[in-house]
Amino acid sequence: MRVTISLLALCAAAIAPLAHAQQVDTSAAEALMKKSGCLKCHSVSAKKEGPPFKETAAKYKGKADAEKALVTHLTTNPKIKVDGKEELHDALKTKNPADVLNVARYILSR
Amino acid sequence: MPKSRILRLAAAALGLLVIVGAVMAAGAAGLAWTNTEGFCIGCHEMRDNVYAEFKGTIHDTNRSGVRAVCSDCHVPREPIPMLKRKVAATFELWGHLTGKIDTKEKFEKHRYELAKNVWTTMIRNDSHECRNCHKSESMSSELQSEKARARHAKAKAEGLTCIQCHFGIAHKEPDGPGPRELKIVK
16 A cells, blocks of 8 residues: 555656646647737847747746746746846736746756 | 841840740749748748748737748848849758758748748848838837837947847747857857
8 A cells, every 4th residue: 555655656657747848729829829929039049139938937846936036027027137237027927827837947957 | 238137136136135024023023922921831831830820920910910921031132142042942842852941840941940030031131021111210209108219329329130039929939049159250
């Protein structure tokens, strides 16, 4: 019994990251990012004015508050620096928290 | 010279002129046909991949209804460069006939290489096809956002061309270094 429970726990731990990835609606995330103009400054893997999503995903990898931090970044117009000059980061064009979370998860899963 | 011979020569010259005119008109019509969206998406390789991705983008549908089709971005308008592009495109037919990208998997395998070819051309020709519609001298900086103004000023100062920032806007971005990271000699 104990072995079974341990195995189940191991399996759950192994598939946890996959479950996280499966929760992303890629088409919806890409559509909202396009609508919000994110791709003007960011790309998935290539250099633009802002960091590529892969770089952001790597920065937050393994951090428990990654989703929360990214959701805050995407909704509160924080001050950012581009070429040494301060400017306000644009927010996602949605009021639906689930859509914001989906974009955060999309970025973190790159 | 006898009058009958002169008439025959004139008739022959006229006939030749008509034939040359007809051939040129047919050629121009043929070239125009190969520039249509219908022609470009006649192949499933284009229709199911790059065209499907293009649908819904700003160049496909927008508030003003001004639309760019494949040839607007990928074929020069000037006669000689256009002919050169058409000749190059005939070699792409070989890829179609041999099934180089005839499945989703094969297309994805070649996506980066295909994008890189387009980026290279656009960097070398200073995004010529973008500039057919987007004239930098006609851009009103007052109507641009503060961010766009700053980005465009920086791009001008650094000698960047349109595609080095505006990539992955009509088709999916491939995985790998973007046009700014590629070492392409202009």
